[in-house]
Amino acid sequence: MSPVLADSVRFTGDGVDILDRRVFPAERSWVRCASVEDVAKAIEDMVTQSSGPYFAALWGMVLAAREATSLGAVPARAYLARAGERLVATRRTNNHLRKAVAAALSEVDGQAGEALVAAVLAGARAGELRYRSRSAALGRHTAELLPDKGTVLTHCWADLYLVELVRAAEGKDLAFVCTETRPYLQGARLTAETLAEMGVDTTVITDGMGAAVLSGGSVDALVTAADRVTMDGHVVNKIGTLGLAVAAHAFGVPFHAMVQAPDRLAATADDVPIEYRDGAEVLDRPGIRGLYPAFDITPPRFVTTVVTDRGPFAPNDLATYYREVS
Structure with missing residues (x-):
């Protein structure tokens, strides 16, 4: 049986239902999106995170196509372009949204009306299948890097990457340690809940405990998802990843970063916009400011392996990923 979060965004034909990850697992409530x-x-309000925005954007583009059925082909295509720009702008650091919009529009070729809706729906369905297939391959390749028995430290919520890793590691005796991941507690609420659903030995630690746990010799690997990996090997992920990677490097623990593919549009870290969210999400108290960079950037010297759907790569050899398919 799949864990709840493996299917947390659903297209219902006339709307998109999104499981509210802000209150999960204490509540299992769904946010209905009609447009x-x-x-x-x-997406902006963090109802869904990680790969959730990818699926939400796929089906959101279908809703946009429905909203444009009364328009001719040219204005309808312009409407879809604006809708895509709006979705991509919601969370710019992760490039899932850009890929989702491109997938949804991949079958569009001058259609209008219901034919346009059908084309966008076909693109969205293909985009979903492709994402799930690539995540499964990514999980298999990552599982091969882990020992038959050991402990994995992870940070934040790796979504389908983590689910597929656990599935691929069936037969191995792995325990997971999850950082709580302030301020939204994705590790404590999403990662830990999903691992427990899948029958995995799971421990939650506070964010400040990571270096101490890595220093003790009980952790065999640090494994996280990556919101984006640049072509020169920088890993962009949830804030806190950098500190864990530096500590892992100091104590001889390998860091494996999971991403479907390095981003050809990001040659270096300078090409990745880092999202800063409202500091009130960290602390909301009169006279005191909170600071919330949502992501940090880990330099390649602290990264052991970038694991992709095509297998593992050294962070300084990511161009090979694309040469193999050219």
Whole structure:
């Protein structure tokens, strides 16, 4: 049986239902999105995170196509372009949204009306299948890097990457340690809950405990997802990843970063916009400011392996990923 979060965004034909990860697992409530703007707002408001925005954007583009059925082919295509720009702008650091919009529009070729809706729906369905297939391959390749028995430290919520890793590691005796991941506690609420659902030995630690746990010799690997990996091997992920990677490096623990593919549009870390969220999400108290960079950047010298759907790569050899398919 799949864990709840493996299917947390659902297209219902006339809307998109998104499991509210802000209150999961204490509550299992769904946010109903009837328009592409509703989807964009849900992504901005952190109703869904990690790969959730990818699926939300796929189906949001279908809603946009429905909203454009009364338009001719040219204005309808312009409407879809604006809708795509709106979705991509919601969370710019992760490039899932850009890929989702491109997938949804991949079958569009001058259609209008219901034919346009059908084309966008076909692109969205293909995009979903492709993402799930690549995540499964990524999970298999990562599982091969882990010992038959050992402990894995992870940070934040790796979503389908983590689910597929656990599935691929069936037969191995792995325990996971999850950082709580302030301020939204994705590790404590999402990662830990999903691992427990899948029958995995799971421990939660506070964010400040990571270096101490890595220093004790009980952790065999640090494994996280990556929101984006640049072509020169920088790993962009949830804030806190950098500190764990530096500590892992100091104590001789390998760091494996999971991403479907390095981003050809990001040659270096300078090409990745880092999202800063409202400091009130960290601390909301009169006279005191909170600071919330949502992501940090780990230099390649602290990264052991970038694991992709095509297998593992050294962080300084990511161009090979694309040469193999050219």
